[in-house]
Amino acid sequence: xxxxxxxxxxxxxxxxxxxxxxxxxxxxxxxxxxxxxxxxxxxxxxxxxxxxxxxxxxxxxxxxxxxxxxxxxxxxxxxxxxxxxxxxxxxxxxxxxxxxxxxxxxxxxxxxxxxxxxxxxxxxxxxxxxxxxxxxxxxxxxxxxxxxxxxxxxxxxxxxxxxxxxxxxxxxxxxxxxxxxxxxxxxxxxxxxxxxxxxxxxxxxxxxxxxxxxxxxxxxxxxxxxxxxxxxxxxxxxxxxxxxxxxxxxxxxxxxxxxxxxxxxxxxxxxxxxxxxxxxxxxxxxxxxxxxxxxxxxxxxxxxxxxxxxxxxxxxxxxxxxxxxxxxxxxxxxxxxxxxxxxxxxxxxxxxxx
Amino acid sequence: xxxxxxxxxxxxxxxxxxxxxxxxxxxxxxxxxxxxxxxxxxxxxxxxxxxxxxxxxxxxxxxxxxxxxxxxxxxxxxxxxxxxxxxxxxxxxxxxxxxxxxxxxxxxxxxxxxxxxxxxxxxxxxxxxxxxxxxxxxxxxxxxxxxxxxxxxxxxxxxxxxxxxxxxxxxxxxxxxxxxxxxxxxxxxxxxxxxxxxxxxxxxxxxxxxxxxxxxxxxxxxxxxxxxxxxxxxxxxxxxxxxxxxxxxxxxxxxxxxxxxxxxxxxxxxxxxxxxxxxxxxxxxxxxxxxxxxxxxxxxxxxxxxxxxxxxxxxxxxxxxxxxxxxxxxxxxxxxxxxxxxxxxxxxxxxxxx
Numbered sequence: 106x107x108x109x110x111x112x113x114x115x116x117x118x119x120x121x122x123x124x125x126x127x128x129x130x131x132x133x134x135x136x137x138x139x140x141x142x143x144x145x146x147x148x149x150x151x152x153x154x155x156x157x158x159x160x161x162x163x164x165x166x167x168x169x170x171x172x173x174x175x176x177x178x179x180x181x182x183x184x185x186x187x188x189x190x191x192x193x194x195x196x197x198x199x200x201x202x203x204x205x206x207x208x209x210x211x212x213x214x215x216x217x218x219x220x221x222x223x224x225x226x227x228x229x230x231x232x233x234x235x236x237x238x239x240x241x242x243x244x245x246x247x248x249x250x251x252x253x254x255x256x257x258x259x260x261x262x263x264x265x266x267x268x269x270x271x272x273x274x275x276x277x278x279x280x281x282x283x284x285x286x287x288x289x290x291x292x293x294x295x296x297x298x299x300x301x302x303x304x305x306x307x308x309x310x311x312x313x314x315x316x317x318x319x320x321x322x323x324x325x326x327x328x329x330x331x332x333x334x335x336x337x338x339x340x341x342x343x344x345x346x347x348x349x350x351x352x353x354x355x356x357x358x359x360x361x362x363x364x365x366x367x368x369x370x371x372x373x374x375x376x377x378x379x380x381x382x383x384x385x386x387x388x389x390x391x392x393x394x395x396x397x398x399x400x401x402x403x404x405x406x407x408x409x410x411x412x413x414x415x416x417x418x419x420x421x422x423x424x425x426x427x428x429x430x431x432x433x434x435x436x437x438x439x440x441x442x443x444x445x446x447x448x449x450x451x452x453x454x455x456x457x458x459x
Numbered sequence: 460x461x462x463x464x465x466x467x468x469x470x471x472x473x474x475x476x477x478x479x480x481x482x483x484x485x486x487x488x489x490x491x492x493x494x495x496x497x498x499x500x501x502x503x504x505x506x507x508x509x510x511x512x513x514x515x516x517x518x519x520x521x522x523x524x525x526x527x528x529x530x531x532x533x534x535x536x537x538x539x540x541x542x543x544x545x546x547x548x549x550x551x552x553x554x555x556x557x558x559x560x561x562x563x564x565x566x567x568x569x570x571x572x573x574x575x576x577x578x579x580x581x582x583x584x585x586x587x588x589x590x591x592x593x594x595x596x597x598x599x600x601x602x603x604x605x606x607x608x609x610x611x612x613x614x615x616x617x618x619x620x621x622x623x624x625x626x627x628x629x630x631x632x633x634x635x636x637x638x639x640x641x642x643x644x645x646x647x648x649x650x651x652x653x654x655x656x657x658x659x660x661x662x663x664x665x666x667x668x669x670x671x672x673x674x675x676x677x678x679x680x681x682x683x684x685x686x687x688x689x690x691x692x693x694x695x696x697x698x699x700x701x702x703x704x705x706x707x708x709x710x711x712x713x714x715x716x717x718x719x720x721x722x723x724x725x726x727x728x729x730x731x732x733x734x735x736x737x738x739x740x741x742x743x744x745x746x747x748x749x750x751x752x753x754x755x756x757x758x759x760x761x762x763x764x765x766x767x768x769x770x771x772x773x774x775x776x777x778x779x780x781x782x783x784x785x786x787x788x789x790x791x792x793x794x795x796x797x798x799x800x801x802x803x804x805x806x807x808x809x810x811x812x813x
Contacts, residue, residue: 375738379736380733
């Protein structure tokens with residue numbers, strides 16, 4: 106039993122709860138990039154400096170009231186499976202999980218806040234909240250940033266703002282994003298138009314696991330690209346305005362499907378249930394895609410009221426490879442995972458009767 | 460209530476019973492082409508001659524002991540839906556169902572024998588039996604042929620044999636065929652090789668509904684092409700030899716799938732059940748394809764013993780457009796049929812628990 110396994114049996118607070126518009130905006134996330142003055146950027150650090158920074162940050166975390174009770178994991182204590190597990194929970198990035206070298210992460214017990222040490226920057230601090238709550242999430246991050254700054258001296262230039270290893274993060278160092286669930290825009294084939302419009306506004310749309318990942322399960326993570334030239338409030342305001350429009354588009358598409366293509370629409374959802382309840386082997390991409398339709402079925406009230414969006418959110422997590430292996434208590438190859446995943450889904454969806 | 464509707468609630472005898480190898484050879488069919496001497500071929504008949512032939516054949520049918528109790532339907536008494544219904548039951552051909560002009564059909568109550576009047580020839584006599592039973596089926600047809608010949612004078616040439624409107628039917632006028640269910644040869648991608656070998660042997664492979672129809676649901680109707688130069692026994696013997704080999708190939712493929720790809724194979728079958736039990740709209744081609752996998756599931760003993768191959772055979776029939784409309788007692792457009800079909804399947808497959 107690893108300390109990390111405390112997270113296994115329930116999803117993060119932001120997946121357990123519902124927030125504003127959380128049928129479409131699954132979560133809001135704010136991330137800050139910070140570097141500690143007097144040290145080179147991550148790529149240039151020597152071993153002792155890495156250790157020094159990991160210790161410095163640990164001290165700062167312990168001094169932060171908002172991070173009270175946070176776990177602090179040094180990567181040499183974690184297995185590859187542990188890191189994969191944290192990645193699947195969106196607590197660390199793909200790069201942080203996979204790249205070699207000493208690293209660490211601080212995580213609050215409710216998983217609202219995580220702080221990666223020695224990712225692309227010395228510190229990547231992020232917070233998640235359920236629903237469309239960028240400003241509230243920003244407040245959490247901002248308070249922690251202030252608390253950390255009492256202990257740590259961040260690299261800052263009066264002209265440029267916070268310095269960062271990558272020019273796109275210089276300035277506020279802030280990235281705001283919303284994880285959006287847009288199945289109806291996908292089903293009505295409007296999603297590409299929306300994504301093109303976002304690109305013109307200098308916003309990025311990525312998949313479930315951030316940069317370079319594909320949009321599976323109709324999930325799109327929409328975020329600002331620029332961190333320089335606008336203050337935090339402006340970045341968040343302009344992202345919020347756009348997200349609000351995308352929410353409206355998805356709502357209209359849902360209404361259209363419900364009014365004009367009800368039969369076909371419900372048929373697709375029920376078939377997804379049928380496949381999830383019958384498959385004996387299923388890959389995680391397919392399962393995620395089908396669960397995404399179940400989400401929509403909940404929205405359309407096709408299922409018993411005691412089967413909730415949060416039940417599906419938990420399944421999104423549990424069917425991932427590392428979660429599945431932690432759940433089964435053993436290493437599984439890809440085919441065995443497909444079987445275990447199918448077994449789990451059949452069991453967990455027993456409430457849904459065809 | 461039409462007289463034809465007596466057939467609605469149970470399938471033909473050959474679908475209700477099991478014969479030799481009937482997990483692979485669904486049915487054996489023998490068809491004879493005959494024309495009445497003193498009349499031109501069908502294309503050249505004038506109206507009075509059509510009536511005359513229809514009446515002549517009716518008389519001969521009434522005189523046949525083996526056709527005792529047979530229904531005799533004149534087409535001007537039938538609706539388009541009725542003819543479609545007979546086509547779906549393999550009692551008449553697509554051409555006989557769809558082409559204009561006065562026609563008739565005699566059908567025994569157990570649907571083992573049907574006799575189309577004024578199809579491509581004056582008479583097309585056919586019999587069906589469950590399983591791999593060509594010789595027995597030939598005996599039925601031959602006896603009826605002898606009985607009819609007591610009343611009717613068939614066009615016959617001492618050199619060529621029985622004359623026919625189409626040269627491919629001259630001679631014996633006999634076509635022997637087996638309806639084969641070859642899902643494992645399809646799943647293992649060997650079926651094309653088998654079909655190519657059949658073509659080299661001058662055998663034809665067609666779909667469920669004869670000439671020009673596609674192989675849906677992994678059903679292939681394999682028949683001789685030549686009717687001249689071999690006697691009836693030789694035609695049947697040579698077809699039997701080939702069918703026996705195809706049966707062996709399919710058995711080997713089933714064994715292979717069961718031994719080597721059990722997980723994937725069963726997964727495909729269970730997913731078919733899942734889709735059939737969950738869909739709210741389903742087209743007949745898709746439903747036929749999925750039911751074909753259920754057949755295989757019965758073979759693998761995945762389902763309760765009281766759910767039999769004959770239950771699936773009945774469903775193959777009931778989901779067809781004309782059957783569905785007769786069952787619902789009203790005309791349905793394509794979309795409404797897809798909905799009614801899905802409802803029917805969900806109800807009839809309630810025995811199969813995922």
